[in-house]
Amino acid sequence: MRARNVVASAYIVVTAVLLLVCPENTVGQAPRSRGPLAIVVHGGAGTISRASMAAELEEQYRSKLTEALQAGYAILEKGGSSLNAVETAVAILEDSPLFNAGRGAVLTSEGQAELDASIMDGNTLKAGAVTVLRHVKNPIRLARLVMERSPHVMLAEEGAEQFAAANGIEMVDSSYFLTERRINELQRAKEREEKKKQRAAPDSGGGTVGCVALDCNGNLAAATSTGGKTNKYPGRIGDSPIIGAGNYADNHTCAISGTGDGEYFIRGVAAYDISALMLYGGMTLQEAADTVVMSKLKKLGGTGGVIGLDGKGNIAMPFNTEGMYRGFIDKDGRLEIQFYRD
Amino acid sequence: MRARNVVASAYIVVTAVLLLVCPENTVGQAPRSRGPLAIVVHGGAGTISRASMAAELEEQYRSKLTEALQAGYAILEKGGSSLNAVETAVAILEDSPLFNAGRGAVLTSEGQAELDASIMDGNTLKAGAVTVLRHVKNPIRLARLVMERSPHVMLAEEGAEQFAAANGIEMVDSSYFLTERRINELQRAKEREEKKKQRAAPDSGGGTVGCVALDCNGNLAAATSTGGKTNKYPGRIGDSPIIGAGNYADNHTCAISGTGDGEYFIRGVAAYDISALMLYGGMTLQEAADTVVMSKLKKLGGTGGVIGLDGKGNIAMPFNTEGMYRGFIDKDGRLEIQFYRD
Numbered sequence: 222m223r224a225r226n227v228v229a230s231a232y233i234v235v236t237a238v239l240l241l242v243c244p245e246n247t248v249g250q251a252p253r254s255r256g257p258l259a260i261v262v263h264g265g266a267g268t269i270s271r272a273s274m275a276a277e278l279e280e281q282y283r284s285k286l287t288e289a290l291q292a293g294y295a296i297l298e299k300g301g302s303s304l305n306a307v308e309t310a311v312a313i314l315e316d317s318p319l320f321n322a323g324r325g326a327v328l329t330s331e332g333q334a335e336l337d338a339s340i341m342d343g344n345t346l347k348a349g350a351v352t353v354l355r356h357v358k359n360p361i362r363l364a365r366l367v368m369e370r371s372p373h374v375m376l377a378e379e380g381a382e383q384f385a386a387a388n389g390i391e392m393v394d395s396s397y398f399l400t401e402r403r404i405n406e407l408q409r410a411k412e413r414e415e416k417k418k419q420r421a422a423p424d425s426g427g428g429t430v431g432c433v434a435l436d437c438n439g440n441l442a443a444a445t446s447t448g449g450k451t452n453k454y455p456g457r458i459g460d461s462p463i464i465g466a467g468n469y470a471d472n473h474t475c476a477i478s479g480t481g482d483g484e485y486f487i488r489g490v491a492a493y494d495i496s497a498l499m500l501y502g503g504m505t506l507q508e509a510a511d512t513v514v515m516s517k518l519k520k521l522g523g524t525g526g527v528i529g530l531d532g533k534g535n536i537a538m539p540f541n542t543e544g545m546y547r548g549f550i551d552k553d554g555r556l557e558i559q560f561y562r563d
Numbered sequence: 564m565r566a567r568n569v570v571a572s573a574y575i576v577v578t579a580v581l582l583l584v585c586p587e588n589t590v591g592q593a594p595r596s597r598g599p600l601a602i603v604v605h606g607g608a609g610t611i612s613r614a615s616m617a618a619e620l621e622e623q624y625r626s627k628l629t630e631a632l633q634a635g636y637a638i639l640e641k642g643g644s645s646l647n648a649v650e651t652a653v654a655i656l657e658d659s660p661l662f663n664a665g666r667g668a669v670l671t672s673e674g675q676a677e678l679d680a681s682i683m684d685g686n687t688l689k690a691g692a693v694t695v696l697r698h699v700k701n702p703i704r705l706a707r708l709v710m711e712r713s714p715h716v717m718l719a720e721e722g723a724e725q726f727a728a729a730n731g732i733e734m735v736d737s738s739y740f741l742t743e744r745r746i747n748e749l750q751r752a753k754e755r756e757e758k759k760k761q762r763a764a765p766d767s768g769g770g771t772v773g774c775v776a777l778d779c780n781g782n783l784a785a786a787t788s789t790g791g792k793t794n795k796y797p798g799r800i801g802d803s804p805i806i807g808a809g810n811y812a813d814n815h816t817c818a819i820s821g822t823g824d825g826e827y828f829i830r831g832v833a834a835y836d837i838s839a840l841m842l843y844g845g846m847t848l849q850e851a852a853d854t855v856v857m858s859k860l861k862k863l864g865g866t867g868g869v870i871g872l873d874g875k876g877n878i879a880m881p882f883n884t885e886g887m888y889r890g891f892i893d894k895d896g897r898l899e900i901q902f903y904r905d
Contacts, residue, residue: 329722346830346863352800353719372765373799374826377695378720380671380798423714456722457715458694465807465832484716488688490807493832494839501843521688 257534257552258297260434262289262310264320266480266526267427269544271561282319283558286548289313293434294550303434303442303476304342304365311338311361311444314430318400320546321428323359326398326448328407329455330423334398334448336360337462339375340368343441343470350462353378355398358391361446364462366390375462403451410452423450428546429461431478433470433530441476441532443468443492449483459483465493472532474499475506481518481525481542489518495529506530510537599876599894600639602776604631604652606662608822608868609769611886613903624661625900628890631655635776636892645776645784645818646684646707653680653703653786656772660742662888663770665701668740668790670749671797672765676740676790678702679804681717682710685783685812692804693727695720697740700733703788706804708732717804745793752794765792770888771803773820775812775872783818783874785810785834791825801825807835814874816841817848823860823867823884831860837871848872852879 264286293310297303315323326334338360339350349368352375357363363385367376376384386392410423429447436442445468447461460467460483467483469492470476477492486492491513498509510529518525519541526540526547534552538545538559548558606628635652639645657665668676680702681692691710694717699705705727709718718726728734752765771789778784787810789803802809802825809825811834812818819834828834833855840851852871860867861883868882868889876894880887880901890900 348830350800353722371796372826373796374829375800375805376796377798377800380695380796383798384796454713454715454718454722454726456719456725458692458717458719463717463805463807464829465805465835469832484714487716487806488690490811490832490835493807493835497836497839497843501839 256435256437256439258294258435258437259530259534259536259550259552260290260293260297260306260310260432261528261530261536261538261549262286262314262430262432262547263478263480263526263528263538264314264430264546265428266524266540266542266545268542269546269560274560279560282546282560285314285317285319286546286558287556289432290548290550290556293432297434297436300437303436303440304340306434306436307432307442307444308340308361308365310432311430311446312359315359315361315446318402319428320430321448322430322446324398325400325403325428327451328403329457330452331455332407333395333455335455335457336446336448337459338364338444338446339462339464339468340364340444341442341464341468341470342368343443343472343476346471348374348464350375350464351377351381352458352462353456354381355395356382356392357385358393358397361444363390364444374464406451414452423453429480431468431480431528433476433478433528435530435532435534439472439532441470441472441530443470443476443478445478460486460491463487465490467492469493469496471496475529475531477527477529479525479527480545482523485518485521485523486525489513489521489523491518492527495527506535507537510539514539515541598777598779598781600636600777600779601872601876601878601892601894602632602635602639602648602652602774603870603872603878603880603891604628604656604772604774604889605820605822605868605870605880606656606772606888607770608866608882608884608887610884611888611902616902621902624888624902627656627659627661628888628900629898631774632890632892632898635774639776639778642779645778645782646682648776648778649774649784649786650682650703650707652774653772653788654701657701657703657788660744661770662772663790664772664788666740667742667745667770669793670745671799672794673797674749675737675797677797677799678788678790679801680706680786680788681804681806681810682706682786683784683806683810683812684710685785685814685818688813690716690806692717692806693719693723694800694804695798696723697737698724698734699727700735700739703786705732706786716806748793756794765795771822773810773822773870775818775820775870777872777874777876781814781874783812783814783872785812785818785820787820802828802833805829807832809834811835811838813838817871817873819869819871821867821869822887824865827860827863827865828867831855831863831865833860834869837869848877849879852881856881857883
């Protein structure tokens with residue numbers, strides 16, 4: 222009787238260890254996931270119509286979103302963490318000039334890129350966020366470091382870049398972010414402002430990027446990165462680096478990454494609101510995400526969308542704009558990229 | 564029949580106008596509030612014990628909290644808005660060196676004050692927030708301006724101070740914030756760090772200030788202001804300027820201002836969580852505030868407290884620390900100041 226208990230205990234310990242390491246360390250064996258795997262990315266919501274989109278550009282977006290999804294999914298398949306998957310996927314999108322994050326960030330009224338990002342671990346509710354960065358190549362990697370190597374959740378501007386430099390994060394000259402497309406966008410925004418003879422509200426930048434993922438241990442994670450809005454005031458902080466507004470993850474409910482009018486996402490505490498509607502209101506992920514994006518945000522006056530993932534691998538991607546760059550690899554391994562409403 | 568309708572319509576219009584202006588414009592008449600009025604302030608949570616508190620210091624705290632409450636309440640009594648009341652009360656606490664906000668702010672690891680504040684209007688869900696300020700005398704006044712005169716919700720550091728200067732906000736030399744008490748606190752924190760031969764987690768600053776109020780129109784508002792944590796990293800953003808974390812207001816539920824371990828308030832989306840537990844979970848303010856402060860935050864590892872007010876004038880002030888500087892004037896006009904648990 223006693224021996225049987227010892228065997229049973231040993232079995233439990235071994236199982237627990239396997240549960241923690243997942244298939245990552247089973248060298249030479251085919252990875253075996255115990256829970257469903259899934260990953261979802263977005264590349265921003267806004268005016269994206271089939272009519273106006275050139276086939277070549279469509280192909281560029283499709284290809285880059287696919288690359289990010291596959292890189293993240295490869296990590297999940299090897300038993301890696303959802304945190305690693307979302308960081309990797311978002312860093313790939315940051316390196317592309319197609320999106321309003323990292324390299325392709327929009328510019329402030331002073332003609333400079335100021336970058337925001339955040340990451341959250343749904344298992345521990347730990348989070349890292351960075352804002353008003355001007356020299357960090359991959360803000361999402363710095364957000365991860367703030368989470369893991371600082372006693373803080375959120376660092377801004379000069380202090381954040383000091384911490385980045387001290388921790389070996391890749392820094393770039395601010396000219397790295399000055400792409401022709403964004404310089405032209407700012408120029409057009411300023412011309413519209415001049416015509417109206419008053420300071421206009423900054424353009425919605427569009428093109429914020431984000432990723433949510435579910436790993437084989439059932440852990441959810443969310444990551445979001447952005448350049449904010451074209452012609453924004455220097456020092457403006459949007460929803461992307463605000464835990465609960467543009468980014469949130471909790472294993473008990475969902476992982477969420479948002480894109481759109483940041484000010485409304487902040488006022489509506491949009492990402493956490495989806496989680497709260499699931500936790501306290503008994504809604505499914507789809508119901509909760511629809512309620513926040515299609516009803517509550519819209520009522521406030523905010524446009525945008527979110528990607529969401531729950532612990533069973535269910536996916537929701539509502540948006541109240543014309544389109545949203547988005548894609549997923551779902552729990553059945555099916556990859557899909559979508560741009561438009563239909 | 565038709566004439567009667569016109570009279571009725573005129574009556575409705577007049578009533579509507581009176582409802583909007585409240586008794587503020589009824590010159591020479593005693594103010595008459597139609598709804599209950601209430602105001603609550605806090606001056607931080609932490610190690611506050613009866614045994615260690617000198618009678619003279621206790622009197623200083625009591626006197627300043629009373630002054631802030633009475634100034635805010637006077638505005639409410641005249642039919643002024645809860646937004647004006649919370650801004651006024653918090654500005655008074657910011658001007659006192661007793662609290663960790665404005666003048667008495669704690670210092671970063673580099674020996675500088677970096678101030679955070681936010682304000683939210685429960686009627687419109689509009690909000691303003693400012694962070695990492697080094698030269699703004701009253702951060703709460705700048706937060707109000709960001710809400711009302713910028714297209715953004717949140718501004719940081721240099722950009723925020725440019726906006727402040729352009730809008731006639733009172734600026735001070737950074738030496739204004741260098742009080743002897745905070746210089747000594749930083750010195751002691753660095754000595755403890757030196758002994759441990761490693762970078763310690765920043766001290767809880769304590770002494771964050773906040774105010775929530777309910778005006779005669781049934782509008783709730785919340786305001787919070789802080790210097791953050793002693794020996795914090797430069798650029799660290801805590802929960803006080805994060806809408807949903809350290810500050811939140813919605814007429815449908817409550818107004819909340821928090822104080823404590825900011826990182827945990829951010830990760831728990833603490834202020835909005837109280838609102839969500841009321842809205843979706845059917846809890847009272849007291850139940851929701853207790854759940855978040857005494858259970859959810861504690862489980863995460865966070866210490867602190869909140870002040871909360873609902874639309875009926877009910878007050879909750881839970882804290883999981885030894886004490887919290889707090890006080891209120893309730894719907895019956897009763898003023899009370901409390902420091903300790905008993």
